[in-house]
Amino acid sequence: MLRHLMALLTVSLLAMPMAASAQTDPTSDAPIAGTSVDDAPATSTGRQTLEDILARQRGEEPRNPVRSEELGGDALSAPGMGPLGASSDSDIWRQIRFNDADIRNTTLNPTGDVLVQTGGIWWEDFREGPLRTYGGWLLLATIVVLGAFYLIRGRIRIDGGKTGTSVLRFKFIERMAHWVLAGSFILLGFTGLFTLFGRKYLIPAFGHEFNSVLLTGSKYIHNNVSWAFMISLLMVFVMWVWHNIPDKTDLTWFKQAGGIIGSKHPPAKKFNAGQKIIFWSVIVLGVSVSVSGLSLLFPFEMPLFSHTFEVLNGWGVSGWFGFDALPVNLAPQEEMQFAQLWHAIVAFLMMAVILGHIYIGTLGMEGAYDAMGSGLVDENWAHQHHSLWLEHLQAEKPGKIRTDPAE
Amino acid sequence: MKAMLSGFVAIVIIGVAAYFTLESLGFSSQDVYSSPNVRVD
Numbered sequence: 001m002l003r004h005l006m007a008l009l010t011v012s013l014l015a016m017p018m019a020a021s022a023q024t025d026p027t028s029d030a031p032i033a034g035t036s037v038d039d040a041p042a043t044s045t046g047r048q049t050l051e052d053i054l055a056r057q058r059g060e061e062p063r064n065p066v067r068s069e070e071l072g073g074d075a076l077s078a079p080g081m082g083p084l085g086a087s088s089d090s091d092i093w094r095q096i097r098f099n100d101a102d103i104r105n106t107t108l109n110p111t112g113d114v115l116v117q118t119g120g121i122w123w124e125d126f127r128e129g130p131l132r133t134y135g136g137w138l139l140l141a142t143i144v145v146l147g148a149f150y151l152i153r154g155r156i157r158i159d160g161g162k163t164g165t166s167v168l169r170f171k172f173i174e175r176m177a178h179w180v181l182a183g184s185f186i187l188l189g190f191t192g193l194f195t196l197f198g199r200k201y202l203i204p205a206f207g208h209e210f211n212s213v214l215l216t217g218s219k220y221i222h223n224n225v226s227w228a229f230m231i232s233l234l235m236v237f238v239m240w241v242w243h244n245i246p247d248k249t250d251l252t253w254f255k256q257a258g259g260i261i262g263s264k265h266p267p268a269k270k271f272n273a274g275q276k277i278i279f280w281s282v283i284v285l286g287v288s289v290s291v292s293g294l295s296l297l298f299p300f301e302m303p304l305f306s307h308t309f310e311v312l313n314g315w316g317v318s319g320w321f322g323f324d325a326l327p328v329n330l331a332p333q334e335e336m337q338f339a340q341l342w343h344a345i346v347a348f349l350m351m352a353v354i355l356g357h358i359y360i361g362t363l364g365m366e367g368a369y370d371a372m373g374s375g376l377v378d379e380n381w382a383h384q385h386h387s388l389w390l391e392h393l394q395a396e397k398p399g400k401i402r403t404d405p406a407e
Numbered sequence: 408m409k410a411m412l413s414g415f416v417a418i419v420i421i422g423v424a425a426y427f428t429l430e431s432l433g434f435s436s437q438d439v440y441s442s443p444n445v446r447v448d
Binding site for chain 2 (some may be wrong): 108112172176179181184187221225226227372
């Protein structure tokens with residue numbers, strides 16, 4: 001009896017496939033039933049085709065419009081997957097990629113359900129490519145140019161040496177604000193560079209753990225020291241803006257190349273044209289890096305670029321350079337990506353300018369450091385570089401001129 | 408030199424003050440974007 005039951009079961013099992021519906025032949029060009037709502041041919045569904053693969057191998061872009069419009073089936077319609085209670089992996093990932101998946105999460109971040117942001121790939125490529133390359137070369141080239149200039153021109157000496165009579169150039173509060181700005185900028189610069197270059201250069205050299213500790217510390221320093229930078233930037237602006245308004249003496253300064261080339265020393269007030277360039281560079285770039293930094297410090301709460309691009313498009317700025325109009329409908333993530341790139345680009349420019357400033361304030365010019373060190377400069381130095389300012393002091397504020405030697 | 412050192416001390420003071428002020432205001436992304444039921448610390 002048992003033998004007969006077993007035989008019947010075996011025959012039934014062998015016969016079952018015959019009763020099942022025909023399976024899809026993956027090599028067939030025939031329409032695949034159940035892959036989309038309207039049962040369209042495979043080439044118009046979200047599934048990848050041979051042509052797509054060949055196109056990708058030729059270096060062409062995948063046909064995203066088709067992909068994004070046809071996201072494949074669900075658990076029941078995916079071929080062969082329905083009984084398993086799941087849709088195919090490729091369908092799920094395609095839905096995630098085009099933000100069509102039913103993502104549920106516990107974050108309060110309104111952008112938290114975007115798991116794959118295709119639009120950010122160019123940002124990552126740019127950050128890891130041209131930004132690092134050109135930014136790094138800019139700094140290295142600046143250092144090389146300054147080094148070459150030093151070798152050619154040498155240190156700019158005080159003609160006739162020091163007189164022993166000193167002139168008060170900057171008050172304590174001015175010098176302190178300068179050093180808050182300088183110290184915070186150097187900290188921000190180094191921590192920013194670690195963040196940008198750490199993964200590429202520090203991990204291979206020192207390992208992941210070192211880089212992790214360094215970048216965690218860098219993040220704390222960068223986020224919190226930024227406030228000292230912004231406060232001192234405002235102080236410096238308020239204290240020195242009046243002295244940095246361009247005037248006709250700047251033209252003379254430019255004509256004589258600031259006295260750097262040759263032996264002439266053009267007349268100048270408290271700030272000469274070169275210093276005015278440094279001042280306005282620091283203010284403009286500093287404000288720009290601060291605003292983009294605040295946008296990064298408070299993610300998604302200070303979008304800057306949609307509106308800015310709209311204004312620039314209104315002026316037709318991109319057309320001046322032969323580019324298409326700038327994008328104005330930016331996703332929140334794209335806003336952050338533009339903010340990051342702008343922050344880094346401006347910071348690189350500012351670092352290059354400040355390298356020049358540090359050079360001329362220390363190695364490049366005798367007596368210049370005293371202005372920010374003790375605040376007292378030698379009278380001969382003042383006469384050589386700021387003759388109009390010295391004459392003004394001699395006539396109006398003789399109390400600022402001391403006979404005790406400058407430090 | 409005093410001005411320089413004072414400036415550097417000011418950076419530290421402002422930085423530490425900024426850290427504690429922002430933390431008390433719930434500035435960090437983990438505070439801003441996560442509800443209490445997903446934080447274990």
